Amino acid sequence: xxxxxxxxxMYPNEVELQWSVLIVLYPYITGLxxxxxxxxxxxxxxxxxxxxxxxxxxxxxxxxFLLVAPLxxxxxxxxxxxxxxxxxTPHRSSAMAMFGFVYLWYxxxxxxxxxxxxxRPDIVRMAQxxxxxxxxxxxxLTLGSMNVSPAARAIDEKVGYFVTVVGVPSAFLLxxxxxxxxxxxxxxxxxxxxxxxxxxxxxxxxxxxxxxLVLYVAAMxxxxxxxxxxxxxxxxxxxxxxxxxxxxxxxxxxxxxxYESDESFRSLDFMVHTRLWFSQVILQICLGTLLPLALLxxxxxxxVAEGKRRLMYVVASCLTLVGIFAxxxxxxxxxxxxxxxxxGYTSYKMGFATREGLLPAIALMLLPFLIFWVxxxxxxxxxxxxxx
Amino acid sequence: xxxxxxxxxxxxxxxVLASVGATLEEITGAAPASEAYKMADHWWxxxxxxxxxxxxxxxxxxxxxxxxxxxxxFRTWVERYEVPEExxxxxxxxxxxxxxxxxxxxxxxxSFFVPKLCxxxxxxxxxxxxxxxxxxxxxxxxxxxxxxxxxxxxxCVQACPYGCRFLNPETNTADKCTLCYHRITQGLTTACCENxxxxxxxxxxxxxxxxxxxxxxxxxxxxxxxxYMATEPKVKYHDLDGAVR
Numbered sequence: 001x002x003x004x005x006x007x008x009x010m011y012p013n014e015v016e017l018q019w020s021v022l023i024v025l026y027p028y029i030t031g032l033x034x035x036x037x038x039x040x041x042x043x044x045x046x047x048x049x050x051x052x053x054x055x056x057x058x059x060x061x062x063x064x065f066l067l068v069a070p071l072x073x074x075x076x077x078x079x080x081x082x083x084x085x086x087x088x089t090p091h092r093s094s095a096m097a098m099f100g101f102v103y104l105w106y107x108x109x110x111x112x113x114x115x116x117x118x119x120r121p122d123i124v125r126m127a128q129x130x131x132x133x134x135x136x137x138x139x140x141l142t143l144g145s146m147n148v149s150p151a152a153r154a155i156d157e158k159v160g161y162f163v164t165v166v167g168v169p170s171a172f173l174l175x176x177x178x179x180x181x182x183x184x185x186x187x188x189x190x191x192x193x194x195x196x197x198x199x200x201x202x203x204x205x206x207x208x209x210x211x212x213l214v215l216y217v218a219a220m221x222x223x224x225x226x227x228x229x230x231x232x233x234x235x236x237x238x239x240x241x242x243x244x245x246x247x248x249x250x251x252x253x254x255x256x257x258x259y260e261s262d263e264s265f266r267s268l269d270f271m272v273h274t275r276l277w278f279s280q281v282i283l284q285i286c287l288g289t290l291l292p293l294a295l296l297x298x299x300x301x302x303x304v305a306e307g308k309r310r311l312m313y314v315v316a317s318c319l320t321l322v323g324i325f326a327x328x329x330x331x332x333x334x335x336x337x338x339x340x341x342x343x344g345y346t347s348y349k350m351g352f353a354t355r356e357g358l359l360p361a362i363a364l365m366l367l368p369f370l371i372f373w374v375x376x377x378x379x380x381x382x383x384x385x386x387x388x
Numbered sequence: 389x390x391x392x393x394x395x396x397x398x399x400x401x402x403x404v405l406a407s408v409g410a411t412l413e414e415i416t417g418a419a420p421a422s423e424a425y426k427m428a429d430h431w432w433x434x435x436x437x438x439x440x441x442x443x444x445x446x447x448x449x450x451x452x453x454x455x456x457x458x459x460x461x462f463r464t465w466v467e468r469y470e471v472p473e474e475x476x477x478x479x480x481x482x483x484x485x486x487x488x489x490x491x492x493x494x495x496x497x498x499s500f501f502v503p504k505l506c507x508x509x510x511x512x513x514x515x516x517x518x519x520x521x522x523x524x525x526x527x528x529x530x531x532x533x534x535x536x537x538x539x540x541x542x543x544c545v546q547a548c549p550y551g552c553r554f555l556n557p558e559t560n561t562a563d564k565c566t567l568c569y570h571r572i573t574q575g576l577t578t579a580c581c582e583n584x585x586x587x588x589x590x591x592x593x594x595x596x597x598x599x600x601x602x603x604x605x606x607x608x609x610x611x612x613x614x615x616y617m618a619t620e621p622k623v624k625y626h627d628l629d630g631a632v633r
Contacts, residue, residue: 009467009478009479009480009481010551011465011481011504011550011551011552012461012462012465012481012483012484012551013461013462013545013551013552013553013554014551016554018542018545018546018555019542019546073541076541077539077540077541078538078539078540078541078542078555078559078560078561079538079539079540079560079561082520082537082538082539083539085520085537085539086519086520086539089520089521090519090520091518091519091520091521093515093516093517094516094517094518094519094520094521094543095517096517096519096541096543097519097520099519181543185513185517185546185547186513186547186549186617187513187546187547187548187549187617188546335546336546339551340549340550340551340633341479341551341633342633343476343477343479343633
C-alpha cells in the first residue's frame with residue numbers, strides 16, 4: 001500500500017513532520033540576532049572604528065529580531081499556555097529547557113542594557129524637547145536618570161564596554177546553544193554532530209553581518225545619504241572571512257560524512273540527491289554560498305569601482321541571507337525527511353493559512369522589520385554626519 | 389459542614405497535586421493501583437518472540453481500542469521484513485498492520501514480522517530532552533507522559549530513535565505506549581499481550597524472581613533494537629534478525 005509522499009519504509013509515526021517551517025525560522029532569527037550583535041561588538045570591544053556607522057543600527061537590528069525569536073516557538077507548541085513551565089520547572093537534563101534562560105539573559109542583561117546606555121543621551125534630550133505623548137515615552141525610557149554629564153557618560157561607557165564584553169560570549173552561547181539543540185539528538189544522524197553548534201555559530205555571524213550590511217545600505221538609500229564605503233568595505237571583509245570559516249566547517253562535516261560512510265550515509269546521500277537537491281545543492285551551496293563567496297572574493301582581490309563594489313556587496317549579502325535560510329531549512333526539514341530506519345523518505349507538506357503554514361511564517365519574518373522601523377523612529381541610530 | 393478530617397483530606401490532596409503536578413493515576417487515566425501494588429517491586433518490560441508472530445495485527449487493534457489511539461497514529465505496530473541475501477531489506481507496515489498484511493506472503497525470500505512499541509528504555513533520550521520533565525521514567529520502569537504538563541514541543545518525538553512517539557492531535561501532547569499502565573498496576577497484562585494469539589508478546593517483570601523471563605534469558609539469546617544507541621531498552625527480542633532497524 002502506497003502512502004502519498006512516502007518512498008520506501010517510514011516508521012508509521014514518522015510520516016508526518018513534527019517540526020515545521022516555524023522551527024526553521026527559530027534558528028534563522030536567533031542567528032541574525034547573534035550575528036548583528038557580534039558585528040556591533042567589533043566596534044565596541046575590538047575597536048574596529050570603520051564599522052562605527054553600523055554600530056547602533058546593528059544593536060537595533062539585533063533587538064528587533066530578538067523580540068520575535070520566541071514567537072515561532074510559541075506558535076508551534078501544542079500547549080503555548082504552558083510554556084511558562086520552562087521557567088518554573090525546567091528539566092535540567094534537557095537542552096531545550098535552557099532556552100528561556102539564555103534568551104532572557106541575552107535580552108535583558110545584554111541587549112537592553114547596552115542599547116539603553118548607548119542611546120541614553122538621545123533619550124534624555126528627547127525627553128526634554130519632544131512634545132505630547134512621545135515626551136512621556138522618552139521620560140519613561142530615561143528610567144528616571146536625566147544625568148548626562150561627562151562624568152555620567154564616562155560611567156555609561158565603562159558599563160557599556162563591560163556589557164559588550166559579556167555580550168560577545170553570550171551571543172556565542174545563544175546561537176551555539178541553538179545548534180546544540182539539534183547537534184545533541186543522537187537518534188538523528190543528520191543532526192547529531194559536535195560540529196553543529198560551531199557551524200550554527202559561524203553561519204549566524206555570516207547572516208547577521210549580511211543583514212546589517214543590507215539594512216545599512218538600504219537605510220542610506222532611503223535617507224538619500226552617501227554610504228560610508230570604508231564601513232561597508234570593512235563589513236564585507238569580515239563577511240568574507242566568516243563565510244570562509246563557515247563554508248570550511250560545513251565542507252569538513254560533509255567530507256567527514258562521505259569518508260566515514262556509516263550506516264546512515266546511503267540514506268542521507270540519496271536524500272541530498274533527491275528531496276534536498278534544490279534547497280541544499282542549488283540554493284544553499286551554489287547560489288547561497290559559492291556565488292556570494294565569489295563576489296566577495298572578487299572585491300577582495302581586484303580593484304572594483306565604488307558603485308559596482310557596493311552593488312556586489314548587496315547582492316552577495318542578499319544571496320547569503322537566502323543561503324543561510326536554506327541551510328536552516330535543510331537542517332530542520334531535511335532532518336525529518338528520512339526514516340530513522342534508513343529505509344525510506346517522506347515529504348514536507350507546508351500549509352498556507354494554517355497555524356504553522358507559510359502565511360504565519362511570512363508574517364513572522366516581516367514582523368522584525370516592522371519592529372525595526374518603530375525602533376529606528378523611536379531611537380534614530382544615525383550618526384551626526386548622516387543626519388539630514 | 390467541613391470536618392477536620394475533610395480539611396486534612398482535601399488539603400493533603402491539593403498539596404500532593406501542587407507538588408508533583410498530578411498523580412500517576414491522573415496521568416495514565418488508571419484507577420488507583422491496588423494496595424498490594426508497590427512500584428519499587430517491579431521493573432516492567434516485554435519479551436517479543438519474532439518466530440511466533442504471525443502478523444495478524446490483533447495487538448495493534450487491541451491497543452488502539454484499549455487506549456483510544458487516534459486514527460493514523462500508533463502506540464504499537466507490526467512490520468513485515470523481506471530480507472534478500474544481498475541488498476536492502478524490503479519493509480512494510482500497512483496502516484501499522486491494523487488489518488494484518490496483504491496475502492500472499494512473499495515466497496523464496498526470508499520473511500518475518502517484527503512487532504514494535506516503546507522500548508521503555510532505562511536511559512531514555514525522550515526523558516532526557518523533555519524541557520519540563522513531563523516525560524519521565526516511573527519507579528517501576530515505564531516511560532510515561534504527563535499529559536497535563538506536556539508543552540507539545542515534540543523534542544521527545546525527535547529524540548526517540550525508534551519512532552515510537554507522536555503528537556496526539558486530540559490532546560496536542562506527546563503520546564506513546566504506556567505499557568497499559570492502568571492495567572499492569574491492577575495485576576493484568578497489556579492489551580496487546582492479552583490479544584496475541586500465539587504468545588509472541590509477553591509482559592515481563594524483571595524484578596519478579598518468579599517471572600519466567602529469568603528462565604528464558606538463561607537459555608535463549610535475545611537482542612534489543614539499535615543497541616548502539618545505548619538507551620537500555622527493556623523490550624527484548626528473541627530471534628531478531630540483523631537486518632531489523
